[in-house]
Amino acid sequence: MQYQNTMTLSFISKSQNEAFARVAVAAFVSQLDPTLEEISDIKTAVSEAVTNAVIHGYENQEGIITVSCTICGNVVDITIADEGIGIEDIEQAREPLYTSKPELERSGMGFTMMETFMDEVEVESEKGKGTIVRMRKKLRSLD
Amino acid sequence: MEIKYSMKKGSLIVRISGEIDHHTSEDIREKLDREFQRQNAKNIIFDFSDIQFMDSSGIGVIMGRYKNVKERGGKVGIFNVQPQIDRIFQLSGLYKIINHYHSLDEAVASLQ
Numbered sequence: 001m002q003y004q005n006t007m008t009l010s011f012i013s014k015s016q017n018e019a020f021a022r023v024a025v026a027a028f029v030s031q032l033d034p035t036l037e038e039i040s041d042i043k044t045a046v047s048e049a050v051t052n053a054v055i056h057g058y059e060n061q062e063g064i065i066t067v068s069c070t071i072c073g074n075v076v077d078i079t080i081a082d083e084g085i086g087i088e089d090i091e092q093a094r095e096p097l098y099t100s101k102p103e104l105e106r107s108g109m110g111f112t113m114m115e116t117f118m119d120e121v122e123v124e125s126e127k128g129k130g131t132i133v134r135m136r137k138k139l140r141s142l143d
Numbered sequence: 144m145e146i147k148y149s150m151k152k153g154s155l156i157v158r159i160s161g162e163i164d165h166h167t168s169e170d171i172r173e174k175l176d177r178e179f180q181r182q183n184a185k186n187i188i189f190d191f192s193d194i195q196f197m198d199s200s201g202i203g204v205i206m207g208r209y210k211n212v213k214e215r216g217g218k219v220g221i222f223n224v225q226p227q228i229d230r231i232f233q234l235s236g237l238y239k240i241i242n243h244y245h246s247l248d249e250a251v252a253s254l255q
Contacts, residue, residue, distance in 0.1 A: 015166035022196075040196075040227040047198040051165040105172070107202035109235050116234055 002073035005031065010066045013058040013082070015051075021067050021080075022046040028069050029076055034139050041117035042076065042137060048110040049080040049133045056100065057084025057131055074139045078118075083130040090123050144170065148178050152255040154220070155184035156247065160193035163201035172204055176211065185217040186254045190247065192223040201228075202235045209240055218242060220250040 007028050011017045022043040029042055046067070053065045063084055070077045087093045093100075094115075099108035114121045118135040125131040144161035157175060161167065179187065187208055194201075209219045222244040224232065232238055244250040 015164075018164050018166050019162060037227065043196065044198050044227070044231070047164055047196075051198065051200065055165065105168075105203040105207040107199045107206060107235060109199040109202055112234065113199050113231070116230075 004070070004072050006068065006070040008066065008068040010064055013054045013061075013063045013065050013084075015054055017065070018047055018050050018054065021050045021065070025067065025069050025078060029071070029139075032071060032074065032076070032139055038137070038139055042078070045114045045117045045121075045135055045137075046078060046080065048113045049078075049135070052110050052133075053080060053082035053084065053131065055104070055106070056087070057082035059085065076137050076139065078135045078137075079132060080135075081130065081132045086127040086129055087123070087125040087131055088127055090125055094123065146171065146174055146178075148182070150182050150184065151188075151247075151251045153184060153217075154186040154188045154251055154254050155179055155182050156188045156190060156251075158190040158193060162196040163194060163204060164196065164198050165200040168200040168204045172207060175204075175208060179208075179211065185212075185215055186220065187212050187217070188220040188222070188244075188247070188250045188254065190223055191221060191225065191228060194225065194228060197228045197231060199231070199235070202231065202237060205237060205241065218254055220244055220254055222246055222250050 025046045026039050026043050066081045068079045094111040096112045097108040099106040118137045120136040122134040144167045147158040149156045219241040
């Protein structure tokens, strides 16, 4: 029987909570004793997804962001969900350097970061309903 | 988050302590632009020794400062980049427009 554990966090879409979310997920994952690089990868990916929810999902209005993290053996699954405006064109949003908000000096690299630092990234979004980002990373340090 | 500034041979040296994300980047951007104007600097050199975390918001901050500096005919340099942040810079192609140095002395000498 593989080791399993799960947690869920819900918080308001304030930019202060970007740091809270990435540190909380990193602390939860740390029970697997990952390398510093693995922890750093996860923190960066979570930060990108939560930032997207704050800036794009809710457009800096108040809403709820839910982050859940499940551990199954050495695989970490992270879900970041908002009930914001949704993404009209997911393919376009995932393109490197594409940003819908260049005036905010956004680099358009958010999804590229998630894809680089995690093994799998899935995005599900419906206009007016919200966005769910599902990310998976296998911790190779535990192989 | 704390920012320390110094001037050397026309370059504004910026040492940020803490984390660069969307939340802190707005404050960093505003403070940096104010200091850059006040010092009438030509170049900006980022000392990344005390950055514990940076995500893609940091790329936006540096790209934005690069545009300002370029308008004055200056350059942006960076040194003491930690491995994880180095990967982010490489991934974003930022090293094509900013110069990566090994030390402050090398950065100052090269940019003056």
